[in-house]
Amino acid sequence: MLTPDQVTTLRDRTLALLAQIGLRVESDELVEIMLGQGCTSHPQTGRVLIPGGLVDELVAKLAPHQWLDDDDQALHPVCGIDWAHWLMWTGQKASLRERMKTEFLMSAFDCGPTRYYDYASGQDFPVDTDIFIAMKKLAQATPEIGYISTWYRQDVPKQTERIESLVLALEYTDKVDGIEAIDPPVIEYLVRIGEIMSGVERDARYLAGSECITSPLILDHRSAEDMLARKAAGVRKYHMCSMPTIGVSSPVTVAASIVLGAAEILGGLVAAFCLDPEGDLTGRMISTVLDMKYATAASIGPATVLTNLGVKEVFDQCWGGHCWVEVFFSPTVKQPGLQAVYENFYGGTAAARVLGKANIPYPGMGTLDNGGLGSPAQFILDMEIRKAQFALKDEIEVSDETLAFDLLCEHVTDEKEFLTSDHTLAHYRELWRSDLFPSDTAGAAGVLSEKRILDLCEERWRANVAAWEAPDLPDDKRRELEKLVARARKELLA
Numbered sequence: 001m002l003t004p005d006q007v008t009t010l011r012d013r014t015l016a017l018l019a020q021i022g023l024r025v026e027s028d029e030l031v032e033i034m035l036g037q038g039c040t041s042h043p044q045t046g047r048v049l050i051p052g053g054l055v056d057e058l059v060a061k062l063a064p065h066q067w068l069d070d071d072d073q074a075l076h077p078v079c080g081i082d083w084a085h086w087l088m089w090t091g092q093k094a095s096l097r098e099r100m101k102t103e104f105l106m107s108a109f110d111c112g113p114t115r116y117y118d119y120a121s122g123q124d125f126p127v128d129t130d131i132f133i134a135m136k137k138l139a140q141a142t143p144e145i146g147y148i149s150t151w152y153r154q155d156v157p158k159q160t161e162r163i164e165s166l167v168l169a170l171e172y173t174d175k176v177d178g179i180e181a182i183d184p185p186v187i188e189y190l191v192r193i194g195e196i197m198s199g200v201e202r203d204a205r206y207l208a209g210s211e212c213i214t215s216p217l218i219l220d221h222r223s224a225e226d227m228l229a230r231k232a233a234g235v236r237k238y239h240m241c242s243m244p245t246i247g248v249s250s251p252v253t254v255a256a257s258i259v260l261g262a263a264e265i266l267g268g269l270v271a272a273f274c275l276d277p278e279g280d281l282t283g284r285m286i287s288t289v290l291d292m293k294y295a296t297a298a299s300i301g302p303a304t305v306l307t308n309l310g311v312k313e314v315f316d317q318c319w320g321g322h323c324w325v326e327v328f329f330s331p332t333v334k335q336p337g338l339q340a341v342y343e344n345f346y347g348g349t350a351a352a353r354v355l356g357k358a359n360i361p362y363p364g365m366g367t368l369d370n371g372g373l374g375s376p377a378q379f380i381l382d383m384e385i386r387k388a389q390f391a392l393k394d395e396i397e398v399s400d401e402t403l404a405f406d407l408l409c410e411h412v413t414d415e416k417e418f419l420t421s422d423h424t425l426a427h428y429r430e431l432w433r434s435d436l437f438p439s440d441t442a443g444a445a446g447v448l449s450e451k452r453i454l455d456l457c458e459e460r461w462r463a464n465v466a467a468w469e470a471p472d473l474p475d476d477k478r479r480e481l482e483k484l485v486a487r488a489r490k491e492l493l494a
Helices: 004-020 028-036 052-073 081-089 093-099 129-141 158-172 184-198 221-232 254-275 302-318 338-355 376-391 405-414 422-430 449-466 475-492
Strands: 106-108 115-118 123-126 145-148 211-213 237-242 280-285 288-291 296-298
Touching: 004 052, 004 254, 004 302, 028 221, 028 254, 052 081, 052 254, 052 280, 081 093, 081 145, 106 129, 106 376, 129 145, 129 158, 129 376, 129 449, 158 184, 158 475, 184 221, 184 475, 211 221, 211 254, 221 237, 221 254, 237 254, 254 280, 254 302, 280 302, 288 302, 302 338, 338 376, 376 449
Parallel strands: 106 145, 211 237, 237 280
Antiparallel strands: 115 123, 288 296
């Protein structure tokens, strides 16, 4: 996408921004650590100035492992970033790839909505415990779902919500994986849940999430405290994320937004490197763009795709990779249906075109409103599109059975159709067809087809929930989890 000269220019401007303007760090402790590692303080603003030599030290750590990070990142167009991380942390990359050769699996609802879209009423509601449980049942009862996020409940005290929601989720599904702590004191509890479930000391499999740099170039107090809490808990993984809105918190042009986004991620990575030089360090770029006509920040559009992938390309060429970019983050629309499908398709095909890859799956997974709204009806629709793509293989079986040459010769000689042959009967069900998108264009796919499709999606997800069966959660682990929740309520709600 970028020429060598453009990459050099963007690299140099990024390094100059960090060295001359610097990163504002809202933690005296972390500032002192960075100053002790070679950074300096801007005499007027107090921002932390990051020298090129320290960036070189970071790159020397990242570059030797860039091939492994590239292999890790190859998972996320199929799995989503959160599930890809879980597979890495739990050593399941190879086994999952083997399963996916013949079995269709996908993520549901990205990193977790805070609101739920109710298709029957056409309204959205804050996620409460009943909605939360229904979504976990949906995941457990839907074989195509390999991972579901832990939705954010609004009827639980925020100090313990992440802990209580994870423990509750484990009662209803064994497909829930890493979540974000939100509040740093929660980290030690999430680590303890990992230990209870796996029996492995300091198992941080359930602690995901990013340290989000606030644009422009601010490592805020919460993110800094989260980093320090991770180090204290022995959780040595730091995922630094830039999430600007182009035209608002970053410049309106793609080139300038690339520089700011790259500087935010690189600055955050240097901060994490100063804190924990042997930690697992990665970056993430997620941009939205201002739509001045509607006064919204949207994920859709060329500017977001080019900015995100431009930042990644500069990292891949200059700083040892380790920068993750979603194929497409989430539709901005707040209702399920054709608009959401359009946004997902545009984001996915735009990324595929820029990257020169033809095999990137449709990225929808049931989220709306920039990821904050979950719609199970939209998820079923997205899943059907993904399943149709999965059915398209890039290999053809050529064998005596599939050629059926004697049968072919016989029917050509006798000028007979193939419909009534045993061969057709044996193989007809191997042909892909979709009930949501039927070929009956004069009937079900005609008038009000979008409503018919969404009605059927609504019916399907509710039928799956009704068929839910509880996962196997051993009693001893359940008791330990209940004790942990009780301790969290006592300690964090005091």
